[in-house]
Amino acid sequence: MSASLRVSPANGAEWREATRLLAAGEATLVSLWGDDGRMRMAVRQASGALSFVEVACEDGSFPSVASVHAPADRLERAACDLFGFTARETADKRRWLDHGRWPLRHPLGQAVPHDGAPDAYPFLNAEGEGLHQIPVGPVHAGIIEPGHFRFHAGGESVVRLEERLGYVHKGVDRLMRGANLERGGVLAARVSGDSTVAYGVAFARAVEAALGIEAPPRAHGLRGLMAELERIANHFGDIGAVCNDAAFALMHAHCGILRERTLRTAKAAFGHRLMMDAVVPGGVAVDLTPEGAEAIRALVRHVRTTFPGLVQLYDNTASLQDRTVGTGVLNVDLARRFGAGGVVGRASGRDFDARRDCPYPPYDAFSFEVPIRRAGDVNARIWVRIEEVGESLSLIEAMLLRLAGGPVLATLASAGSACEGFALIETFRGEVFAHVRLANDGVVARCHLRDASWFQWPLLEAAIEGNIVADFPLCNKSFNCSYSGCDL
Numbered sequence: 001m002s003a004s005l006r007v008s009p010a011n012g013a014e015w016r017e018a019t020r021l022l023a024a025g026e027a028t029l030v031s032l033w034g035d036d037g038r039m040r041m042a043v044r045q046a047s048g049a050l051s052f053v054e055v056a057c058e059d060g061s062f063p064s065v066a067s068v069h070a071p072a073d074r075l076e077r078a079a080c081d082l083f084g085f086t087a088r089e090t091a092d093k094r095r096w097l098d099h100g101r102w103p104l105r106h107p108l109g110q111a112v113p114h115d116g117a118p119d120a121y122p123f124l125n126a127e128g129e130g131l132h133q134i135p136v137g138p139v140h141a142g143i144i145e146p147g148h149f150r151f152h153a154g155g156e157s158v159v160r161l162e163e164r165l166g167y168v169h170k171g172v173d174r175l176m177r178g179a180n181l182e183r184g185g186v187l188a189a190r191v192s193g194d195s196t197v198a199y200g201v202a203f204a205r206a207v208e209a210a211l212g213i214e215a216p217p218r219a220h221g222l223r224g225l226m227a228e229l230e231r232i233a234n235h236f237g238d239i240g241a242v243c244n245d246a247a248f249a250l251m252h253a254h255c256g257i258l259r260e261r262t263l264r265t266a267k268a269a270f271g272h273r274l275m276m277d278a279v280v281p282g283g284v285a286v287d288l289t290p291e292g293a294e295a296i297r298a299l300v301r302h303v304r305t306t307f308p309g310l311v312q313l314y315d316n317t318a319s320l321q322d323r324t325v326g327t328g329v330l331n332v333d334l335a336r337r338f339g340a341g342g343v344v345g346r347a348s349g350r351d352f353d354a355r356r357d358c359p360y361p362p363y364d365a366f367s368f369e370v371p372i373r374r375a376g377d378v379n380a381r382i383w384v385r386i387e388e389v390g391e392s393l394s395l396i397e398a399m400l401l402r403l404a405g406g407p408v409l410a411t412l413a414s415a416g417s418a419c420e421g422f423a424l425i426e427t428f429r430g431e432v433f434a435h436v437r438l439a440n441d442g443v444v445a446r447c448h449l450r451d452a453s454w455f456q457w458p459l460l461e462a463a464i465e466g467n468i469v470a471d472f473p474l475c476n477k478s479f480n481c482s483y484s485g486c487d488l
Contacts, residue, residue: 015055015063018043023068028339031433031450032065032072034079048357057085064090071338071455082173084109095119097166107174126152126160138167145483156468161461168487176447181207181281184444189277191449192485194234197226198427200279202434207281209421210438217404219283220361224399226275228392233262234428235385238480242382245473246323254310261299268295283409293400300393311386324379328463328475332374338459341430341452344479347384348376354426368395378478414442429480451485
């Protein structure tokens with residue numbers, strides 16, 4: 001979904017009404033972000049329509065959304081960190097992105113110098129006889145992004161988990177200010193490298209919506225092919241990684257081979273293993289040659305031949321099933337309340353996929369199934385991934401057959417005045433929301449990019465409760481939330 005966006009300043013009543021709908025479960029929060037002197041919010045109505053409201057922060061404050069709708073908490077705190085706003089009536093006044101190590105406080109608002117001394121961060125407490133704390137991270141073994149996990153446990157049973165992220169804050173929102181569209185696309189593509197195609201499409205479509213242009217049909221087809229290659233590469237990696245954390249290294253090795261073959265195919269077809277910077281505003285930066293198309297077809301044939309055997313191996317290994325079935329259950333109602341996207345939501349019964357429910361090219365021309373499970377455990381999340389691989393292979397075949405000819409890049413003409421647009425794009429882990437506001441001269445005045453993980457990380461805290469500490473790696477891998485996507 002993408003469209004041009006024209007939002008008139010909302011009064012407090014409109015903001016309160018949107019907040020009421022969220023609290024009542026009659027709408028889903030899409031995103032919440034700060035802008036110059038105001039807070040803005042995107043909400044998905046029960047009808048499926050997206051609506052936008054904003055409220056002026058005339059005294060530097062605004063009515064808290066998180067006070068009545070928990071999914072807004074971290075987005076709200078991040079906006080306060082960046083702009084220096086204060087959320088009224090909120091119970092959680094702790095900083096989220098700002099750990100006290102930045103040279104400036106609220107760098108997107110009225111910035112003030114800071115000495116860089118780290119802030120104290122009071123983790124929430126859990127009380128009970130025999131409880132103990134287990135701090136994990138932010139530095140982890142292996143090549144992994146930093147994040148701190150604070151466990152409260154009774155023996156081996158987890159009573160509470162609380163996360164703290166933001167250790168690799170990149171300043172993307174600040175870097176976007178004043179960037180030209182080429183630079184903006186490069187920055188967007190690096191918010192979360194495993195979803196670089198999806199972020200590229202989200203930024204590009206938001207820009208295209210703002211400028212009132214459409215990418216060429218062939219560009220849409222190529223974007224779809226890249227997105228589905230990105231999806232299956234990540235699903236192979238996730239399936240193998242979950243099995244590896246259950247000490248089933250064989251599955252990990254074979255899935256790793258499939259992932260590697262997918263990445264090599266992406267490089268052969270689009271010039272880069274992750275297809276970084278292949279999507280640009282106006283279309284794509286690289287065309288698909290006949291040799292590249294044949295490489296993709298060969299990959300599909302290979303996966304169709306080898307992957308079913310691995311699925312059977314997973315399904316028939318009792319010791320592996322013992323670790324995944326019934327572990328890390330995410331409640332269906334909680335998944336709905338948080339608007340959990342992607343595998344996390346669909347494994348807990350939330351039937352939503354932006355490709356189908358907010359259709360955008362090329363997906364508006366294709367039909368496909370969205371796998372849904374209701375068990376909400378690690379096993380359900382693996383099976384959703386398995387079934388999505390099959391759907392992606394079919395989509396890739398269909399897209400290749402119907403790939404249009406012609407140019408792959410449209411000319412970008414400045415609108416000549418300030419304009420804005422948005423896009424909602426499906427990634428392998430859920431939907432990315434992009435809002436772009438362009439200045440009169442066509443440069444980026446404000447860009448807000450919201451990863452699906454903003455709503456999934458808190459759900460991991462809920463899913464691990466009552467499980468043993470040793471099962472946290474399984475639960476964590478089965479969610480595979482992005483650290484980088486939430487560190488901006």
